[in-house]
Each structure stands twice: as C-alpha cells, then as structure tokens.
Amino acid sequence: MMSDQFRKVEPYSPKSSPRGARSPVVSRQDSSGTLKTTISLGKNPSIVHSGPFYLMKEPPGECELTGATNLMAYYGLEHSYSKFNGKKLKESLSSFLPNLPGILDGPGQEDNSTLGSVIAKRPIGGKELLPLSSAQLAGFRLHPGPLPEQYRYVSATPPKRHKSKHKKHKHKDGAPPGQDTPLQDSSNPDTYEKKHKKQKRHDDDKERKKRKKEKKRKKQKHSPEHGGLTPNQHPVP
Amino acid sequence: MSTSLENLETQLEMFIENVRQIRIIVSDFQPQGQSVLNQKIQSLVTGLQEVDKLKAQVHDILVPTEVFDYIDQGRNPQLYTKDCIDKALAKNEEVRGKIDSYKRFKSHLLSELSKTFPNEIAKYKAIRGGE
Numbered sequence: 027m028m029s030d031q032f033r034k035v036e037p038y039s040p041k042s043s044p045r046g047a048r049s050p051v052v053s054r055q056d057s058s059g060t061l062k063t064t065i066s067l068g069k070n071p072s073i074v075h076s077g078p079f080y081l082m083k084e085p086p087g088e089c090e091l092t093g094a095t096n097l098m099a100y101y102g103l104e105h106s107y108s109k110f111n112g113k114k115l116k117e118s119l120s121s122f123l124p125n126l127p128g129i130l131d132g133p134g135q136e137d138n139s140t141l142g143s144v145i146a147k148r149p150i151g152g153k154e155l156l157p158l159s160s161a162q163l164a165g166f167r168l169h170p171g172p173l174p175e176q177y178r179y180v181s182a183t184p185p186k187r188h189k190s191k192h193k194k195h196k197h198k199d200g201a202p203p204g205q206d207t208p209l210q211d212s213s214n215p216d217t218y219e220k221k222h223k224k225q226k227r228h229d230d231d232k233e234r235k236k237r238k239k240e241k242k243r244k245k246q247k248h249s250p251e252h253g254g255l256t257p258n259q260h261p262v263p
Numbered sequence: 264m265s266t267s268l269e270n271l272e273t274q275l276e277m278f279i280e281n282v283r284q285i286r287i288i289v290s291d292f293q294p295q296g297q298s299v300l301n302q303k304i305q306s307l308v309t310g311l312q313e314v315d316k317l318k319a320q321v322h323d324i325l326v327p328t329e330v331f332d333y334i335d336q337g338r339n340p341q342l343y344t345k346d347c348i349d350k351a352l353a354k355n356e357e358v359r360g361k362i363d364s365y366k367r368f369k370s371h372l373l374s375e376l377s378k379t380f381p382n383e384i385a386k387y388k389a390i391r392g393g394e
Contacts, residue, residue, distance in 0.1 A: 093358025110345040122339045134335040141331040155312045168292045
C-alpha cells in the first residue's frame with residue numbers, strides 16, 4: 027500500500043491502463059475491433075504491441091445503410107411524407123371519422139370509454155354470440171313516453187361554439203347548417219325544436235330591449251331636464 | 264386500405280347506425296315501436312356476430328398502442344403517423360449531421376497530424392489502405 031503511494035503513475039505510458047486504474051496485465055475482451063497486441067501471462071507478464079501503433083484496431087465493417095442515407099427514399103415513404111406534410115391535417119377525431127354520429131372529440135376519460143382501458147382490462151369474451159330468445163326480449167319491454175331528464179342529453183349534440191353564431195344566421199335564411207351533421211339533427215328532433223324555441227325567446231328579448239330603449243329616448247327628448255320642449259314651448263298650431 | 268379493413272369499417276358503421284336508431288326509438292318510446300325495437304336488438308346481436316367473423320381477416324394487422332392515446336384524447340390518429348414521420352426525419356437528419364461532422368473531423372485531424380507526424384501518418388495511411 028505504501029509503495030503504491032510512491033509509485034509513479036505515467037498517464038501516457040503503455041504500462042498504465044487507458045481506462046483508469048485497471049491493470050493492463052489482465053486480458054479483457056475488446057468489443058470494438060481487433061486489438062493488435064499480444065498479451066502474455068506467467069512469471070513475466072508483458073504486453074507486446076504487434077501493430078505499429080498503440081491501440082490500433084481494425085475498423086468496423088462498412089454498412090450499406092447508415093444515417094447518412096435518405097431513409098424516406100430508401101424505404102419508399104416519400105409519397106406518405108408528402109401526403110401527411112403537404113396538407114394540413116385536422117386535429118379532431120371527428121374529421122377522421124365524419125360518418126359517425128355523436129360527440130367524438132371529447133376525451134375518453136370523461137365517460138370511461140378509453141381504448142387504453144380496453145387493453146388494460148380486457149373484456150370477458152369467448153362466449154358464443156346467440157340471438158335473444160323471446161323470454162329474453164321480454165326484458166326489453168319499455169314504458170311509453172319520453173326519457174327522464176337525466177338520461178335525455180347523454181352523448182347528444184356537441185356544445186354550441188362561437189362559430190355557430192354565423193350558422194344560426196344561415197339557418198334563419200333557410201340554408202342548411204354546415205357544421206352540424208344531418209345525422210345529429212335528424213336523430214334529435216326534440217333538441218332541434220328546443221334550440222329553435224330558444225332562438226325565438228332570444229329574439230323576443232332583443233326586441234323588448236329595443237322597444238324599451240326607444241321609449242327611454244322618447245322620454246328623454248320630451249323631458250325638460252334634457253333640453254326637451256316644455257308644454258309652454260310647444261308651437262301653437 | 265385493404266378490403267378486409269373496409270369490410271370491418273362498413274360493418275362497424277352499420278352497427279353504430281343501428282345503435283343510434285335504437286336510441287331514437289327509446290328516447291320517446293311508443294308501444295307500437297316494441298316490435299321494431301326487438302328487431303333492432305336482434306340485429307345488434309347479428310352485427311356483433313358479423314364483426315366477430317371478420318376478426319380472422321384482420322388478425323395480422325398490428326396497431327401501435329401509442330395511437331390509442333391519440334384517439335383517447337379525441338385527436339386524429341393520422342397525426343400519430345405524421346408525428347412518427349417527422350421524428351424519423353429529424354433523427355435521420357441528426358445522425359447524418361453527426362456522420363458528416365465526424366468525417367470532417369477525421370479528415371481535419373489527419374491533415375493536422377500529417378503536418379506534425381508525417382512519417383507516422385504515412386505508415387498509418389499505408390496500413391489503412393487509403394481510407
């Protein structure tokens with residue numbers, strides 16, 4: 027141990043290991059090419075470099091496919107690249123599935139209908155799918171009338187957006203709405219009627235407000251405080 | 264898209280349409296609609312049977328699970344493909360840049376070393392075979 031402290035460590039000597047304090051005497055596997063050395067163990071262990079240069083190794087073999095190659099061209103993906111990068115892809119899921127009704131763009135976690143949950147917790151399967159018997163169908167006899175309030179608007183039409191204001195005007199003019207799919211409108215006649223009623227109420231409110239404003243303006247014109255004519259100032263016919 | 268996938272897509276769309284029609288019937292149920300409802304429920308079962316039959320045709324189609332994250336977030340799954348292509352392209356360019364840099368470094372190092380150690384570098388080049 028004491029001798030170790032006084033032993034000179036020459037950092038560039040072949041006797042010292044290039045990898046720190048590891049002994050050069052012990053042979054080890056070289057994974058990065060063939061090391062041109064001869065290592066002999068025994069009484070007088072030594073390392074004889076057979077090559078002309080220290081640590082000279084065989085270079086790795088040439089590879090046809092490297093990162094320097096244009097991999098898009100190599101694998102014939104240029105068409106796919108131009109297809110996906112040429113046009114702007116829409117963000118929403120509903121743009122990918124335009125024919126499906128209902129709300130598609132909401133996150134699946136809200137109603138626990140994620141695909142991830144199907145993978146994580148696989149549904150029980152393997153049973154044969156058989157048509158229902160008449161006794162089983164008897165369980166589907168329903169009471170007549172509309173659904174209760176709490177079940178009525180589940181996965182119904184999507185919430186109104188600001189863009190729909192323009193479409194309301196289009197709708198008033200008789201033009202069909204662009205964003206709402208015909209499937210949704212036809213599937214919920216009740217909601218369509220309710221929307222129409224809401225629009226009517228909204229219009230009625232606007233008209234009432236306008237009338238009130240007009241009345242106020244008339245009062246202000248005729249009041250003496252605001253510079254209107256007094257009864258004495260009315261022109262005599 | 265292959266025919267088997269198109270068939271599956273058509274079958275699933277028909278199934279969803281069936282479910283939508285059941286929802287309309289149920290939302291404001293009338294007694295005379297009971298027979299129609301029963302027929303629709305039976306067609307649900309047959310629809311599931313058809314989808315089950317089609318699974319053999321698509322068993323070899325592999326879908327990366329990362330796409331499901333996009334769908335669960337309500338995003339277009341084609342964006343996943345686009346993101347994969349963009350990442351692959353970016354990585355390709357990064358590695359090409361590294362390879363170019365190393366090549367330039369090697370040539371620069373050799374040229375400088377040959378100025379300082381001309382004999383040794385000549386020996387080295389002879390061994391390497393003029394790489």
